[in-house]
Amino acid sequence: MKMNPWTLSVLLLLAGPLGADPDWHVEYPDSFCVVEGSTATIPCSFTHPAGLRVKRVVWCHNHEFCQRHVYFGYDSSNVRTDRRFQYLGDHVRNCTLKIIKTEKREAATYRFRFETNGDKYTGPRGVNVRVTDGEVVKVRSSVTDHVVKEGGQVTLTCTSACSFHQLDVHWYRNGHALSDTGPALHLSNLTNDDAGDYTCSLDSSGKKTSAPWSLVVVVDEEKSDWLLPVPVVLVLLAVFLLLLAGLVFAKRSAPGPEHEIVYSEVVG
Known part of the structure; x- marks a missing residue:
């Protein structure tokens, strides 16, 4: 398919600076997995030639150049941007995007674009965001047995078909929310109070939780032999x-x- 010079010039202008200029660059993961209903953060950074000042930053999806009439996840020049898309970056180097309560329809290829007082640039590769069902979440343990001696320790990990990128993980014991957050839950100096069914969820409502992992804490017989x-x-x-x-x-x-x-x- 031949392309006339005028059309080619327009496309190159929309894309930004010509060639693989290292001074113009956007860095983010090739793909990103989000569990439906969860909150996730897409890491992103960008660079541009010295002396330029960034005037506008944009996150869009399913468009190569983030131009008009496309869906914007975030636009610094638009106050009506969806509040579930929070820009955690700045106008200097950080372009991290936070997605709150992700929906199935938001599975797409996201790109970041920034405009300066001298030129503009869109990260060509984009991030392929995949949204999966929360039921794939599971609890894995650092011990093979569910029975742990009193005073011992165990680490529980919330795993998913997704590769976690700063996902908010919620932990529960016997259905009650714990203050701990993050993919790993570290339990040390165990007592009988720590025994129970542990579940994790990427949904803050706690409705889509993993299957329970039962922890049983028993008295250490070697330490208790001399005790009456x-x-x-x-x-x-x-x-x-x-x-x-x-x-x-x-x-x-x-x-x-x-x-x-x-x-x-x-x-x-």
């Missing part, structure tokens, strides 16, 4: 106190040497 049961300790303590009280009473009841001397003198 509490009832036995109480009985021994009571016996000791009774013996001590008996000795004190007997000592106070016995006549002392001074009494014996006085008695002998009176009789004599």
Whole structure:
């Protein structure tokens, strides 16, 4: 297919600077997986020749040059941008984008574009964002057995068909939300209070959680062999106190040497 020079010139103008100029560059992952309903952050950075000032930054999808009449995930010049798309970057080097409560329809190829007072540039490669069902989330453990000794430790990891890129992970024990966040949950110095069913979710509502992973905490027999049961300790303590009280009473009841001397003198 032949392209006339005028059309080619327009396309090159829309794309930005010619050639693979290292001074003009956008860096982001080739693909990105998001679980439906979750919040995820797409890392991104950009560079441009020194001396230029960035006036506008744009995230769009399914368009090569992020021009008009396309869907904008974020546009710094448009106050009506969807609030679920939050720009965490700046106008200097960082172009990170945060997507809140991702929907299935938002699976697409996203590109970042920035416009300066001298030229404009769109990252040509783009990020292929894939949205999957939250049911694929699973809990994996650092131990093979669900039974862990008291005082021990275990690390639980929330895994998914997605490769996690700063995803917000929510953890639950017996259905109650924990304060810990992140793909890994570290539990150390375990007690019986830590026992229960652990689940994770990428949905803050907690409706789409993983299958439960049950943790059982048992007493370490090696450490407890020398320990006596509490009832036995109480009985021994009571016996000791009774013996001590008996000795004190007997000592106070016995006549002392001074009494014996006085008695002998009176009789004599």
